[in-house]
Amino acid sequence: DQQVKQNSPSLSVQEGRISILNCDYTNSMFDYFLWYKKYPAEGPTFLISISSIKDKNEDGRFTVFLNKSAKHLSLHIVPSQPGDSAVYFCAASSKGAQKLVFGQGTRLTINP
Amino acid sequence: GAGVSQSPSNKVTEKGKDVELRCDPISGHTALYWYRQSLGQGLEFLIYFQGNSAPDKSGLPSDRFSAERTGGSVSTLTIQRTQQEDSAVYLCASSPTGSWIGYNEQFFGPGTRLTVL
Numbered sequence: 001d002q003q004v005k006q007n008s009p010s011l012s013v014q015e016g017r018i019s020i021l022n023c024d025y026t027n028s029m030f031d032y033f034l035w036y037k038k039y040p041a042e043g044p045t046f047l048i049s050i051s052s053i054k055d056k057n058e059d060g061r062f063t064v065f066l067n068k069s070a071k072h073l074s075l076h077i078v079p080s081q082p083g084d085s086a087v088y089f090c091a092a093s094s095k096g097a098q099k100l101v102f103g104q105g106t107r108l109t110i111n112p
Numbered sequence: 113g114a115g116v117s118q119s120p121s122n123k124v125t126e127k128g129k130d131v132e133l134r135c136d137p138i139s140g141h142t143a144l145y146w147y148r149q150s151l152g153q154g155l156e157f158l159i160y161f162q163g164n165s166a167p168d169k170s171g172l173p174s175d176r177f178s179a180e181r182t183g184g185s186v187s188t189l190t191i192q193r194t195q196q197e198d199s200a201v202y203l204c205a206s207s208p209t210g211s212w213i214g215y216n217e218q219f220f221g222p223g224t225r226l227t228v229l
Contacts (some may be wrong), residue, residue, distance in 0.1 A: 034217070043116065043203055043222050045220070094166070099145065100218065102154035
């Protein structure tokens, strides 16, 4: 039972353009969502998060949008840079729960 | 300061052998998590330790898996009688507290790549 889904295993974007990574979830109890970025041979690093009381959170080039009615969130990166090439994981949590539920990841490649 | 460290970085073992994977969390972090990532899959929660509380073992896939956390710091994940399906990257994470995950991001180690032949 995959509660958090990232349906695109890979995405290729030209440098300078916008990258949009998508994530869907099924558990309506989730109320906190996070994006992690992972380089090869390294652990995931926290990128940005959003609470369910918001529909948008912005941090520099990164913006996360949350659509609760559609149980969908997306990560926008603009402008995309070569250093953004990595695997991006969407994760979700519910209040009081200690574990994160992760999606399968999307491999983003930024082409020069 | 030092981040989360894990050892070994790679482990190759034969089916049926026992393995131990080690995690050193960030100093002062009270919460410690184990996850695993199988090929083509997302990160799967295994177990969670918070201070002196009983661990949340709800993610352990079978009774061949166990974990300890000694002195509230270092943790060891043990897999007994390894099977080929245990092959994965095992990731450890720590956070300052575990009371509300949203305000305490998890810091991950580089992982241990386990290959069971």
